[in-house]
Structure formats: C-alpha cells, structure tokens
Amino acid sequence: MANITQNKTAVPMLDVKAQHEPLKEEIKQALKDILDSGQFILGPNVKSFEQEITSYFDINHALGLASGTDALFLSLKALNIKQGDEVITTPFTFIATAEAIAYVGATPVFVDIDSYTLNIDVLKIEEKITPNTRALIVVHLFGQPADMDEIMALAKKYNLKVVEDCAQSFGARYKGKPAGGIGDAGCFSFYPSKNLGAYGDGGMMITDRHEVYEKVRLLRNHGTIAPYRHGFIGYNSRLDEIQAAILRIKLKHIDEYNRKRRELAKIYTSILGDAVQCPVEFEDRTHVYHQYTFRTQIREKIAGILKDNNVSSVVYYPMPLHLQEAFNYLGYKKGDLPESEAAADEVMSIPIYPELEPEKAEQIAKIILGALKG
Numbered sequence: 204m205a206n207i208t209q210n211k212t213a214v215p216m217l218d219v220k221a222q223h224e225p226l227k228e229e230i231k232q233a234l235k236d237i238l239d240s241g242q243f244i245l246g247p248n249v250k251s252f253e254q255e256i257t258s259y260f261d262i263n264h265a266l267g268l269a270s271g272t273d274a275l276f277l278s279l280k281a282l283n284i285k286q287g288d289e290v291i292t293t294p295f296t297f298i299a300t301a302e303a304i305a306y307v308g309a310t311p312v313f314v315d316i317d318s319y320t321l322n323i324d325v326l327k328i329e330e331k332i333t334p335n336t337r338a339l340i341v342v343h344l345f346g347q348p349a350d351m352d353e354i355m356a357l358a359k360k361y362n363l364k365v366v367e368d369c370a371q372s373f374g375a376r377y378k379g380k381p382a383g384g385i386g387d388a389g390c391f392s393f394y395p396s397k398n399l400g401a402y403g404d405g406g407m408m409i410t411d412r413h414e415v416y417e418k419v420r421l422l423r424n425h426g427t428i429a430p431y432r433h434g435f436i437g438y439n440s441r442l443d444e445i446q447a448a449i450l451r452i453k454l455k456h457i458d459e460y461n462r463k464r465r466e467l468a469k470i471y472t473s474i475l476g477d478a479v480q481c482p483v484e485f486e487d488r489t490h491v492y493h494q495y496t497f498r499t500q501i502r503e504k505i506a507g508i509l510k511d512n513n514v515s516s517v518v519y520y521p522m523p524l525h526l527q528e529a530f531n532y533l534g535y536k537k538g539d540l541p542e543s544e545a546a547a548d549e550v551m552s553i554p555i556y557p558e559l560e561p562e563k564a565e566q567i568a569k570i571i572l573g574a575l576k577g
C-alpha cells in the first residue's frame with residue numbers, strides 16, 4: 204500500500220492551528236482590545252455574542268456559560284429537575300450528558316440507541332417512562348439531529364421537559380428548525396474541538412422560555428438579583444470576554460465550516476458506502492459531522508493501516524455510559540443495552556475538519572477500502 208503522507212505532515216483528527224491561521228490578525232486585535240479595556244467578565248463581547256446567537260438561531264434568549272456541561276446542569280436546575288426525579292437519556296454519548304443529571308440529584312435512565320443514527324431509539328423510550336420521569340436529555344450525536352418530532356410528542360404526552368445536548372451539533376437542522384431550538388433548552392459547548400470551538404472552555408444555553416432564561420442568568424452568577432443581593436444559591440459559570448470575542452469572530456464562519464464538513468462526509472460516504480456502515484443522511488435534517496463515524500467489524504486492522512499511513516483515527520465511544528464505573532450505582536450490567544454495546548465495539552471516527560483537503564479525504568477513504576479488501 205502506498206504511503207500517502209510520506210514526507211508530508213500527518214493527518215490529525217482535528218487541526219485547530221489551521222483554523223486559527225486565517226483569523227489570527229482579527230483575533231489578535233480583539234484580544235488586544237480586551238486587554239486594554241480591562242473588562243474580562245460579563246462585558247460587551249459576551250452581550251454581543253449572546254445577541255448574535257439569538258439572531259443566528261432565531262430564538263428569544265441565549266446565555267454564555269462556562270462550559271457545555273454547565274449548560275446542561277444549569278438547564279436541568281432551571282427546569283426544577285431534582286432528587287428523586289428520573290431523566291431519560293442515551294448511554295452512547297460523552298459522560299457529561301449524564302453527569303449533569305447526577306449533579307442535580309436526579310437518576311439517569313438509559314434508553315438504547317438506533318443502530319444507524321447512533322441516537323436514542325425513540326421506539327424504546329416509552330417503556331422506560333415511570334411516574335418519576337420528569338425530563339429527557341436528547342443528544343444530537345456527532346452532529347446528527349435526533350428524532351425530535353417523536354421526542355416532543357412523548358414529552359407532551361407525559362409532560363416531560365426536553366433538554367437538547369447540542370455540544371456536537373452547532374448549526375445542525377431538523378425540519379428547518381435549529382438543533383437546540385426545539386426543546387425547552389438547547390445546550391452548546393465551545394470546547395476547542397467542537398464545530399464552533401473557543402480557545403479554552405465555554406458553553407451556551409439557548410431557550411425561547413423567558414423563565415428558564417431568567418433562572419439560568421441568575422444561576423450562572425451566584426444568584427445575584429441586585430448588586431450584592433443573592434436570591435438563592437447560585438454558581439460561578441460565566442463565559443469570559445476573551446472566549447466570547449474569539450467565538451464572535453468564528454461564528455461568522457460556522458456555516459462555511461459546517462458546509463466543508465458535509466462535503467468531506469460526502470466524499471467518505473461515496474467511497475465507503477458499500478463497504479462499511481456509514482453515517483446516514485436524511486432529507487429533512489442537516490448533519491454537521493462533528494465526527495465522521497462508521498461501523499466495521501475490523502476497526503483495529505483499519506486503524507493500524509491508517510496509522511501506518513500517518514492518519515489518525517479514534518473510537519468514540521469505546522464504552523457506553525451504563526457500563527462505566529461512575530454509574531455502577533445504577534445497577535446496569537452488560538447485555539442491558541445491546542445496541543449501544545455493539546456500537547461501542549464497532550464504531551470508529553476518522554479525520555473530518557473544515558481545513559482537511561478533499562483530496563486527502565479521498566485518499567483516506569481509499570486506504571480504508573484497501574484495508575477492507577486486503
């Protein structure tokens with residue numbers, strides 16, 4: 204097999220430096236302005252960024268927060284989810300989704316996934332609903348919107364709150380609506396590797412509901428209802444000015460970034476579609492490919508051959524949450540959620556980021572094809 208990257212740089216999973224390069228003068232200037240202003244917390248950049256986000260999503264409210272994890276946690280708090288409540292979610296996600304449920308004292312209830320979308324299987328939700336079920340956290344995993352119509356119908360029928368975990372799906376759309384703008388609250392992460400990535404930690408909650416917005420606005424800043432007056436115990440969870448300024452610059456490019464991710468995905472699927480189980484595309488949804496994740500029985504072999512060619516690959520996620528030690532106390536065992544367990548054994552993610560050249564994606568796909576045949 205020809206070594207495509209010989210004498211060239213390796214292909215990483217993500218190249219944050221390449222994204223920074225064309226923006227660096229604009230970012231330097233923005234940072235200089237902040238350093239000169241001396242205003243670092245809840246200043247004009249956070250305010251403007253929140254306004255720009257509300258127009259981007261055509262939603263009433265947006266709040267900059269310290270992280271995506273906090274966005275989930277504070278949204279559940281604001282929706283009054285508490286000890287004794289059950290919150291349904293997927294076990295095939297990053298742990299933060301379920302940690303947020305535990306933070307408010309509620310119990311995560313895991314529902315198995317659909318083997319094609321890798322999102323929660325909406326046909327399996329109803330059987331897990333009990334008199335204690337209060338909410339659902341829906342994850343649009345890897346950028347693929349979940350089945351929101353079915354989820355909202357169940358939420359209505361059983362009077363459940365819906366929090367959308369959009370940490371991987373900034374800009375994704377479902378039947379014309381933005382992921383995050385459908386449930387009671389949409390939670391975003393600006394961790395550097397996300398589709399819209401900051402240069403440190405950051406997060407955001409969006410909502411159309413004024414009371415949810417008001418509650419999270421106070422929760423993020425120590426329950427401060429007036430200067431040095433605290434209505435209740437809150438937290439320190441603010442997006443900072445420096446991250447907001449960087450995110451404002453990147454927000455102008457997010458649609459282009461996502462468009463390029465979708466183009467690369469198209470190349471991968473066109474070459475690999477008959478050979479492995481590729482991500483599915485629906486006509487009424489826009490997948491934004493935070494990851495390009497496919498399923499195969501021989502991922503170790505493929506990963507090895509990619510590595511020989513200097514191409515990175517990663518397994519997201521090798522262990523579903525119901526089998527994690529952190530959730531031993533919930534009493535799940537192997538075999539309880541077979542689709543999630545099978546996915547954990549078969550998935551692999553390959554490089555996809557806006558700066559990856561289409562020719563490289565084509566070469567990577569061909570290496571994988573070769574590995575499957577060889």
Ligand SMILES: *Cc1c(COP(=O)(O)O)cnc(C)c1O
Pocket residue numbers: 270271272273296297299300342368370371391392393394404405406
């Ligand atoms: C990254 C991520 C989070 C957490 O976001 P942070 O900003 O790192 O706290 C939550 N859920 C999912 C699905 C994620 O990928």
